[in-house]
Amino acid sequence: MATALGAASTAVPGDRRAAAAAAFRSFTGLKSSGSVPLARQLNALSLSSGSSSSAPSSASVVRAVSTPIKPETAAEPKRSKVEIIKEQSNYIRYPLNEELLTDAPNINESAIQIIKFHGSYQQYNRDERGGRSYSFMLRTKNPFGNVPNQLYLVMDDLADQFGIGTLRLTTRQTFQLHGVLKKDLKTVMSTIIMNMGSTLGACGDLNRNVLAPAAPYARKDYKFAQETAENIAALLTPQSGFYFDMWVNGEKITSDEPAEVVKARNDNSHGTNFPDSPEPIYGTQFLPRKFKIAVTVPTDNSVDIFTNDVGVVVISNEEGEPQGFNLYVGGGMGRTHRVETTFARLSEPLGYVPKEDILYAIKAIVVTQRENGRRDDRKYSRMKYLVSSWGIEKFRSVVEQYYGRKFEPIRELPEWEFKSYLGWQKQGDGGWFCGLHVDNGRIGGNMKKALREIIEQYNLNVRLTPNQNLILCDIRNAWKRPITKALAQGGFLEPKYVDSLNITAMACPALPLCPLAITEAERGIPDLLKRARAVFDKVGLKYNESLVIRVTGCPNGCARPYMAELGLVGDGPNSYQVRLTLSQCLISPENYQNKLILTFNLCGKTDLARRDTKSDINSKNFYE
Ligand code: HEM
Ligand code: SF4
Known part of the structure; x- marks a missing residue:
């Protein structure tokens, strides 16, 4: 099947995309362990002050504050800069709409925040010296990682014609297309939209791509988990049309939504909605921060269920017929180095809901975070900080008011397994x-x-x-x-x-394009895995022995390093924090001591290997 693109343009001035691609190829790896210590700290955090955001001047725009619970307060609360940008954006349009029309290769700071909601980040090649060569990273949204044939072929074409010639599969079951120039953005976006793809809400302060097991098993529970992921994604998709206005001149190109999704979105029986707003769930301010949901079935933890803001687990009866869901809340990976009050956190049980209620329960959780999540300092805006500061009891009782019912007790689950489907x-x-x-x-x-x-x-x-x-x-x-x-x-x-090490290893993209990267991850991990294998050989461990290694270039944790057995989190040039975790879904405890010794060997910390540190670093007390 041929995939036609709107405009065929490959001639790029100065060919920046080629430079970015070449940078990726020419990287020669991390320095050897002899010259630079790979591990600077072992689970050690030190304090420093974080940045705080300035208070806004009050603007004469519609404020999204309607709730049955919160009393009106006279004082204007302090809000971060991004809150002001969202509020003044006319529902995620301004100033991006103007910035896209200029001849400059980049967009201004406010437009950078706004384009995230459209599924894109502005980047520049950090390997290049001198002037910045700007490009854009586009991220798609694919509930349960579902990519129809035609969309795959289109993405493949777009990567060659407008990107750096590679496609990046992400830890949230989406594509990332790197290196798109500003002048090509509209062509690329509209091509994705016309081929029934979307980047809407792949980044920004709203619900991101909804995870669910990718395997196409013809099993009722798997199919139900995937359908639920799609319905939740549809429920929380922005409604005000900014995406279609920006990229396809206002033409609304979507597939029909199930009636139950429309009904749940419009339902305002418990004061969840902004009745007259073009964004009934999000209002002008959207959410305080990104929001991540994963759905799965018992035993299948391919989605890292507890790392999400909301984890949804299908519960079936003995005949295998789905009946309802266990809900977990308050997970999240990102933290800030040297700010001890930020943390990676696993979610905890909220309760059980019958299957007919799932969309209403999800909406109630989202609205609880919308109304109560912190909007003054983005370091603390994820829902995990709300759950942590309120405690689960209070959080549950507030959600129940928006849900209009009590949660039933959580259903017991069997042990989790890590499934790769290879x-x-x-x-x-x-x-x-x-x-x-x-x-x-x-x-x-x-x-x-x-x-x-x-x-x-x-x-x-x-x-x-x-x-x-x-x-x-x-x-x-x-x-x-x-x-x-x-x-x-x-x-x-x-x-x-x-190599079994490669099968479970992950690294985030980091340098050269990610603006937040402090050090290497994707380009450095091949060397690191070779070193790990060499240590395995040295101590006589077999080829099929493995260790889950994940590396990120900064503490945002995009490749979920805090869930790995050995997580390396960039904290300076060629320097990483080493995070060890005994995660029940990733490691079998009988191998634990061996792996610990290996890990310390890998990090040049052999002296620690004799200590029984198992209880110090299991995931429970590590995350709390
Ligand atoms: C809190 C945990 C976070 C999660 C779970 C997350 C999720 C992701 C995922 C799945 C990717 C694709 C990476 C890959 O496949 O390896 C990604 C990339 C990225 N994330 Fe995050 N993110 C997090 C935090 C952040 C934060 C706080 C920021 C910015 C303030 C951020 C900015 C980016 C950027 C710029 C990229 C693109 C990098 C590139 O492709 O060049 N992320 N993130
Ligand atoms: S973890 Fe940090 S360096 Fe890696 S992709 Fe995410 S933001 Fe960039």
Whole structure:
């Protein structure tokens, strides 16, 4: 199938995209352990003062404050700069609409905040010296990582024609397209929209992509989890039309929403909505900060369920028929170095809801955060700080007022498992799927070409996993052999030939394009994994022994390093905090001591290996 793009433009002045791509390729890795200590600190945090945001001047615009609970206060509360920018943006339009029309290669500070809601970050190549060469990173939204055939092919084309020639699969089951120039933004965005894709709300202070298990199992609970992820995503999609105004001249291109979603969104029985607002749930101010939801089924923790603001777990009866959901609240990864009052946190149980109520319960949680989350200092604006400061009892009772019912007690769950879905597996409906390991989610070169050919030739649908991997779906028996061959030719190894360290490892994109990166992650991790394997060999551990290693270039934690057995969190040039976690879904305790010794070896801290630190660093007291 051919995918036509609106405009075919590849000639870029000064070819900045090529420079960015080259920077990625030319990176020669982290310095060896001999010259620079990889680990500067071992679970050690020190204090420093954080920045605080200035108080706004009061503006004569509609304020989004309506709640059945909070009393009116006379004093104008202190608000961060981003709150003022949102308020004055005419529902996420201004000044982006003006900034997009200028000849400058970049946009101003306010527009940078606004374009996030449209699913994009402004970036520049930090490897280049001298003037900044600006480009934009676009992130799609794909509930449960679902990518229809046509959308995959379009993204593949766009990466070549307008990006740096690679596609990046993210830890939130989405694509990131790096290196898009400002002048091409409208073409790229409109092409995605016309092909039933979206970047709306992939970044910004609103509900982000909703995770759910990517595997296309023909099982009632899996299908129900995926359908629920789609419905929650639809419920919390912005309604005021700013996205379509900006990129497709106001044409509203969406698929029909289920009636239950529309009904739940418009319901205002418990004072959740702004009745006359174009954004009935978000109002002018949207949420205080990003908001992340994951749905899953018991035992399948492919989504890192407890790291989300809200975790939703399908509960089925003995016949396998879904009945309702357990809800967990208050997870989140990001923290700020040297500010001890910021923390990564796992979510805790809120309660059980029958399946008909899920959208109302989610809305009640979102509204509780909307009304009570901190808007003065963005370091503390995630819902985890609200849950932590109120305590779960108070949080639950406020949510119940917006929900209009009491939560039932949480249902007991079996142990969690980490599922990667790699290799060939039966879907359960006569078809097969094939899970492919993609190092750090970066698809480029021969791999990209081979994948495209296979997906195009067999008209396959694709799923993206929260481990930055990819699943080819709906494969007939007769296609297995030729597809296996084509994959091998494209450089995809069968899972049994991939080093087990690589299978579970993740790194965020970090340098050269992420503006927040303090040090390397994606470009540094191959060296790091080689070193880990060398230590394994030295102490006589087998090839299939593994350790979950995750690396990020800053403490925002985009690759969820705080959930890894060994998490490396950049805190300076070539320097990382080392975070150790005993996470029940990622590690089997019997191997724990061995791994601990290995980890310390890896970090050059062999003297600590003899100490029994197990109880010091298990996830419970680590996160609290
Ligand atoms: C709190 C936890 C956070 C999570 C779970 C998260 C989630 C993500 C995810 C899934 C990605 C794609 C990365 C990958 O696949 O490796 C990403 C990238 C990114 N995140 Fe975050 N994020 C977090 C915090 C932040 C914060 C606080 C900021 C900014 C203030 C931020 C800015 C970015 C940027 C700029 C990128 C793009 C990097 C690039 O592709 O060049 N993130 N984030
Ligand atoms: S963890 Fe930090 S460096 Fe890595 S992508 Fe996220 S914001 Fe950028």
